[in-house]
Amino acid sequence: MRPFAIAGIQMKVSAVTPNVEMMKLKLDITMNLYPWVEMVVFSELCGYGPLTHTATHIPGDFEHQMQALAKKHNIWLLPGSIFEKHDDKIYNTATVINPDGEVVTRYRKMFPFYPYEVGVTPGSHYCVFDVPGVAKFGLSICYDMWFPETIRTLAVMGAEVILHPTMTGTIDRDIELSIVRAMAAVNQCYLFDVNGLESGGNGKSIVCGPDGRVIYQAEGNEEIFPLELNIERVRRSREYGVLRLGQPLKSFRDHIGQFNIYQPGAHLPYLNSLGPLIKPTKMEALAKLKMKENEYEPPSGPTGYKGFGEL
Template sequence: MRPFAVAGIQMKVSAVASNLEMMKLKLDITMSLYPWVDMVVFSELCGYGPLTHTAQEIPGEFEQQMQALAKKHNIWLLPGSIFEKDHGRIYNTATVINPEGEIVTRYRKMFPFYPYEVGVTPGSEFCVFDVPGVAKFGVSICYDMWFPETVRTLTVMGAEVILHPTMTGTIDREIELSIVRAMAAVNQCYFFDVNGLESGGSGRSIVCGPDGRVIYQAEGNEEIFPLELNIERVRRSRELGILRLGQPLKSFRDHIGQFGIYQPGADLPYLNSLGPLIKPTRIDTLTKLKMKENEYEPPTAPTGYKGFGEL
């Protein structure tokens, strides 16, 4: 099997201006320095930043320009994601482009970062695609990986490499690094996580192999990190076990019928007791002030999202 090289681009992302020209420059630099690279991956919302008012219709100008770049450099390209507007809704959407400049597939983020990614509608379809003669790839975006079922489903669909654009600038980035390692190990796959900088995140992109070990971890500066993947490592791990020990995918297969909690109509009293999905506030402080003034009223929480907003 021929080697296959993937490059992640960790770059600064502006929230107030288009980052399209800088993406073009970074891609040109990447291919000038590393002409052996087969695929390039940018971070989540890299093109136009994290505000929903930048949402565009797809297909559109962004995809067209990215298609031209993929064809120019003869590479597979996942240019992060952008906010997509479609029939009154907004999605966080990533596009996969082949070396001929053709759209292979698109993926809408299934788990927006509620209650913070306000106004974004979840996608409903998993995304895998084939690179002929190389491997099957899966696409996941940022908060998706906090739900193990998403990555597990991609691997059950045959994904051997998970491409994961993210935009994390919050204090839980350290936790995410652990999640990447865990997802790579329990699903016996490569996990390629690309974060942005400034308005696009705090960096520290990470790539892990099918045994959960870190192959590369970036720092908090702009970086281009090209890595040659050995897909045979995935297949050997799935055949013989992680470090010739656990075989989680086979074990999951052999016990899949026992997970009744996931069946339609399952009774989930504990999860239903957790209350609505709301943004934390200083509720104790507000409650005490109202009680002191004899004006206390039980707080009401929103039950869902209406309309669009900005992050």
């Protein structure tokens, strides 16, 4: 299998005005500087910023503009994500576009950043797609990664490269960097994480290989980072082990039936004792909430989410 070149674009994101024209400029610059790049990835919510009032229908104008750019430059394009308005719900949705300008697939973020990413409904489907002659790719967005089951599922579905647009501007970014390394190692895959700047995050985009080692880490400034990935490294890791040592995917396969907490109807008294998913509050209010802990019941429905209103 031949190597495959991906460029991440870490750019400033405004919450006040659309960032689409700057995305176009950054993409033009990228392809002028690095015409050998075959895929470009932007950060989460890069197009219109982090406020849900920008939600729009998909397909729509943003996606159409990105399709034209992918075809113009003959590249695979992941233009981050935007808030999607669908019926009476809002999703955080990413689109995958091929070099012919065709939408190959879309992905709705499965784990919105509750209780902070208010008013956003979780998606329910995993996303993998093929780049013919190269590899199978998986798509994950930001907080999804904090739930190891999501990345593991993509790996079990065959993903060898996981693309991860994110929008992290909080003080836990260093924790996320360690999670990227861990997820790449335990799933024996490339993990390509692209963060934004200003309203779109605090940078530090990171790319790790199937042994969990850092291939590249950006700083806190605007950057274009093109990298050529050798997919054969994933296949050798999965066959022979991480650094020719542990073989976590094979071990997971051989013991997959032992995880009783995932069985339908599993009794989870400790998790239910943790109380509702709400923002931390002042100690006085927290004390009152603690008094009601015994009355707490997990929300109904497949996601356990009842909604918090819109930003």
